Amino acid sequence: MHINFHNFIAFIHVFLFVFAIGGDIAVHYIGQYLTQDKLSLAERLRVRQMRFIVDMSARTALVLLLPLGFTLAQAYGSPISGNGLATLWVAAILWLVLVWLVHFNKGTPLGDRLGKLDIGIRYVVMLSMTSFGGYCLITGGPIASTWLAIKIVLFAVILLNGVWIRQIARGWPGAFALVEAGGQDAVRGEVLIKELQTKTNRAALCIWVLVVLMAFFGEVKPY
Numbered sequence: 001m002h003i004n005f006h007n008f009i010a011f012i013h014v015f016l017f018v019f020a021i022g023g024d025i026a027v028h029y030i031g032q033y034l035t036q037d038k039l040s041l042a043e044r045l046r047v048r049q050m051r052f053i054v055d056m057s058a059r060t061a062l063v064l065l066l067p068l069g070f071t072l073a074q075a076y077g078s079p080i081s082g083n084g085l086a087t088l089w090v091a092a093i094l095w096l097v098l099v100w101l102v103h104f105n106k107g108t109p110l111g112d113r114l115g116k117l118d119i120g121i122r123y124v125v126m127l128s129m130t131s132f133g134g135y136c137l138i139t140g141g142p143i144a145s146t147w148l149a150i151k152i153v154l155f156a157v158i159l160l161n162g163v164w165i166r167q168i169a170r171g172w173p174g175a176f177a178l179v180e181a182g183g184q185d186a187v188r189g190e191v192l193i194k195e196l197q198t199k200t201n202r203a204a205l206c207i208w209v210l211v212v213l214m215a216f217f218g219e220v221k222p223y
């Protein structure tokens with residue numbers, strides 16, 4: 001049996017693509033239980049912990065899709081190859097380790113510091129991908145395939161969307177603390193929880209639209 005390397009990488013790329021969107025959809029539906037005030041606070045906090053775990057599937061896939069995508073992009077004129085591509089793979093693996101360290105140290109001072117480093121990396125990747133993809137779209141090179149340049153820019157927008165979700169998530173601990181305090185604070189906390197979930201739902205919808213667009217351009221290649 002002979003397996004073409006490009007086709008194998010394409011299979012892994014598609015698998016992680018589905019893995020990411022599937023995990024994100026699961027996170028969305030798990031999150032709906034956070035707004036159900038008929039559930040005890042302890043139960044909702046357990047649901048929140050479950051959401052953290054499920055969300056790691058999407059976060060893991062997103063990081064790995066970056067080097068996988070550029071590995072496939074070699075066939076379409078990407079200048080990132082050889083040692084440059086190897087460096088990208090090493091950097092992505094290190095980034096993935098950081099992402100998991102943030103998860104395992106959540107709620108600790110170390111976790112907060114690592115989380116800030118992770119956000120910083122995301123901004124650097126966003127800027128790099130937007131600049132590179134935009135340059136290709138404007139000049140027609142080094143990647144001449146317009147559909148691929150658009151995918152590169154869309155990946156940066158997905159990262160930006162993820163940062164937006166993290167900013168929303170900063171409000172969750174305060175909202176749960178209000179509910180735990182009881183009385184009128186609990187009423188305000190329940191309202192805040194519903195507002196945060198509404199914002200999260202909007203961000204999730206944006207991610208789904210962006211992912212579908214990436215899939216469309218990747219498979220249909222209209223330009």
